[in-house]
Amino acid sequence: MWKGGEVLKQKQIENLKQSSSAELAQLTKVIVSAIEKYQHMPTLLASNSRVIRVLEQRSPLDIQQLNAELAQISRITEASESYIIAPTGVTIAASNFDQDTSFIGKDFSFRPYFKQAMAGLSGRYYALGTTTNRRGYYFSYPVKSKQSIIGVAVVKVDLSQFESRLKNNKFNFLLLDPDGIVFSSSRKEWLYKTINQLSHEELQRIVESRRYKTQAFEKLPIVAEEAFDDDSDLLQLLDVKETLKGEEKIDRISYLHLSSSIYSLGFKVDLLIPITLIEEEIALWRTIFMACLMILILVLITARLRRRMLSERSQALEMSRHNQAYIREIINNTQAGLITLDAEQKVESYNPAMETLIGHSLTDLIGVPFHHLYQPFSGEPGRQTQPLFDNVSGPLNVTASEGVLNLYSDEGVHDFKQVPVEMTLCKMNLPNSLKYLVTFHDMTERKQYEQELMLARNALEHRVVERTSELELANQRLRDEIQHHKETQQELIQTAKLAVLGQLSAGINHELNQPLTAMRAFAENGLTFIERENIPQAKGNLSKIVGLCSHMSDIISRFKVFARKGKFQHSAVSLDTVLQGAMTIMMQRLKECEIECILPDIGEEKVMGDVVLLEQVLVNLIANAIDAIMESEHTQNRIELVIEALDSDKGKSASWLTIKVRDTGNGMDDQVLASLFEPFFTSKADGVGLGLGLSISQRIVESMGGRISACNITQRPHSVGHKDVNIGAEFSVTLKAVSFIKGIS
Incomplete structure (x- = not known):
């Protein structure tokens, strides 16, 4: 049957294909004819004298007349749109000039049909319109004048009309x-x-x-x-x-x-x-055949079932009696207390487990109202059972509550023990009457567990309160220790400053003695000039004394700013200001040690940090570089400061700026490099330095959101097989940049 249906379906689809192939060929011809009848319109427009004149002269009057002419042509030919494009790709005349979606002024230089026409070819293209949002097929043709292409004529065919x-x-x-x-x-x-x-x-x-x-x-x-x-x-x-x-x-x-x-x-x-109709027809024939077959089968089955039904009826009666006895045995042996109620909510029957639950004979329980037997925890005796029955709407809907079994009567309470139970109420819609099935589960042990759990929870809450108080005290001690560590760190930074100033005290003395000696000489000469009544020369000496006083004031103020103790101020800091301040402090020592210091060509570069602390870092790095050079045997005594921009392209803002301090000392071995920034670590002789300079510098740089590192400057020897030789050390301080890069060398 199934195979026959498939053969019939195959034959009908073949017939449908033959008729549809002719319709497909006809449809193809109609589509080609409907679109290609417009292919020569751009050629005719390109030869129009008004079109050529508009492209050459751009006269407003000619453009207005050409717009009207294009609109009339589009209406007559049923073309969607026709328009003229200048060599730049901008439309200068269009049939939809008076519409909101006018092409005039639109740039279509990106369209392939425009590029084809500008190349001297007739163009074809299909696309979704960028202005009208309508699908169309485009024909284009170049507009020529004196053998030169001066524009493009375009006709758009709207496919939705077909x-x-x-x-x-x-x-x-x-x-x-x-x-x-x-x-x-x-x-x-x-x-x-x-x-x-x-x-x-x-x-x-x-x-x-x-x-x-x-x-x-x-x-x-x-x-x-x-x-x-x-x-x-x-x-x-x-x-x-x-x-x-x-x-x-x-x-x-x-x-x-x-x-x-x-x-x-x-x-x-x-x-x-x-091919839905074909499938439905095949399905109908299959259904008819199956229906006939089913009728025959049903007749045979009916005859057999009748004989079996008579036999099974007697077996069902016997099974029913057996099931009733089986169910009765289950009810009598279940551990849950069961009672049935009549339509008036009075006790009709109960199982032995109910007597065990109450611990008393329930001979007189038959006919007692349910609210005299069970009371919910939430209500008064006999007051809160009716809502339980109201909530039971069908045999699949049950109501559950918790309460106590304690037989009440109108005169008082019977001498039964009170038993906490979980009650479940279910309606039984029997054929001729309404019954209720009530199930009771003993909750005595559960209530004891709940009481013990409540006591344990209260004890736990009390313990949590005690632990919370202890944690708050511990947190306060921790905050106090953190504050103490911060104060200790500030004291260490200040100590490092004072240590640097102590090392530079001889240089400070020299810087101040020179202007003081000059001031004394100028003052003595001034007295001589006054005695000789040479007032102009005396005024000149006094002016020089004033300049020397200003110079001494600048030196003292710079050391005063460097030595001051204050809080960290996170702001934009000029690298030029920082380097000049550090060089003012270290210049005398550089001169004494005859060390050349090469500075970068600094523009307006700024970083985020604190000017005083950043000066302290540079002073410490320059001082260490001087010590390293003095301990080395190299002939070139030179310190070079370099500024480099990281993560930046040419002409764009840098993300980070790195200040590098390079010396010509002996460098450092791997063990020194590994422990360089540890507190109290020093590679100098005993009694020289505290070993805190680089550790404090690292903390200062990290507090500014930057990083500090050190490495050796190596040189490959001329001899093959020898290791690289250290020719100096390089310390790098990288900080967040806040300005544009200008002429960094």
């Missing part, structure tokens, strides 16, 4: 571009869908061509595909329809898929012919 004419209830058509994207269709919801899934490279190429603007592409909802023959196949697509209630209904529709290529237009026409 879709309504080509609609047919027998089939759906798709117009596909070479990428398999639906450019035109009899179904609007299929537009811009794809037959196959596009790769990332294909999507990137389509986006860059700007053919479809920013249109998103999704694959057609093809859920099944099967080859029918060499040039056709069968497809199943999901079809979403809206019902009368406004709900969406999704169906699977089967189609016969035929295709034909239009090489002149660059399209492929696909025809989808529904």
Whole structure:
């Protein structure tokens, strides 16, 4: 039967394919004819004298008349739009000049049809309009004057006007571009869908061509595909329809898929012919056959069932009696207390576990109202049981509560023990009456556990309060220690400053003695000039004394600023100011040690930090460099300061600036480099230095959000096989930059 249905279906689809192939050929001719009838319009426009004159002279009157003429041509020919483009790609006249989506002033130089025409060729292109957002096929032709191309004439054919004419209830058509994207269709919801899934490279190429603007592409909802023959196949697509209630209904529709290529237009026409009617017809014949077969089978089964039914009826009666006895035995042996209530909520029956639960004979329990037997925890005796019955709406709905079993009566309380229980109430809708089934579970042990848990929780909460108080005290001690460490660190920084100043005291003395000696000489000479009544010379000496006083004041103020004790101020710091301050402090010692110091050409570079602390770091690094040079045997005594920008391109702002201090000392071995920034570590002789300078410098730089590092400057010897030789050391301080790079050497 199934094979016969498949053969019949195959034959009917073959007949459908023959008739549909003719319709596909006819549809292809109609599409080609409808589009290509406009291909010569740009040629005619290009030969129009008014078009040539407008492109050459750009007269406003000619442009206005040309706009009206183009609009009339578009109405007569039913072309969507016609327009003239200047060699720059900007539209100067268009048939839609008076519309909101006018092409006038729009730049279409990126379109391939414009580039083809400017190359002297007739252009063809299809795309989604960037201005009107309408699909169209474009024909273009160059406008020439005196053998020169002076512009481009373009005609756009709106494809949507053909879709309504080509609609047919027998089939759906798709117009596909070479990428398999639906450019035109009899179904609007299929537009811009794809037959196959596009790769990332294909999507990137389509986006860059700007053919479809920013249109998103999704694959057609093809859920099944099967080859029918060499040039056709069968497809199943999901079809979403809206019902009368406004709900969406999704169906699977089967189609016969035929295709034909239009090489002149660059399209492929696909025809989808529904084969649902064929499948429904085959299904109907199969249903009729199956119905007849089922009727025959049912007749045979009915005769056999009648004989079996008579036998099973007697067995069912026996089974019913057995089940009743079985259920009664289960109820009597269950550990939960069970009672049944009648429609008036009075006790009708109970099981032995109920007497065990209460610990008393319940002979008189029959007929007692339920609210005399059970009281919820939340209410007064006999007051809160009715809502439990109101909440039970059916046999599958149960009501549960917690309460106490204690038999009450109108005169008082019976001498039964109170038992905490969990109660479950269920309605039983029997054929001729209404009953209730009530289940009781003993909660005595659970209540004891809850009491013990409450006591344990209270003890735990008390312990948590005690531990919280202890933690708060510990946190306060920790905060005090942190504050003490911060104060100790500030004292260490100040001690390092004073140690540097102590080392430089001889230089400070020399810096001040020179101007003092000069001042004394100028003063003595001034007295002599006054005695001789040479007032101009005396005034000159006094002016020089004033200048020397200012120079001494600058020296003292610089050392005063360096030695001051204050809080860290995080702000933009000029590297020029920092270097000049450090050099003022170290200049005398550099002269005494006959060491050359090379400074960078600094512009307006700034970093984030504190000017005084940054000076302290540089003074310490320069002082260490001097000590290293004095201990070495090299003939070149030179310290070089270099500024480098990190993470920056030429002409752009630098992210970081690095200050490098290079010396010509002996360098450092690996053990010294590994422990260089540890507190109290020093490579100098005993009694020289505290070993805190580099450790404090590291803390200062890190507090500014920067980093400090050290390495050796090496040189490869001329002899082969020898290790690199240290010719000095380099310390680098990297800080966040806040200005543009200008002429850093």
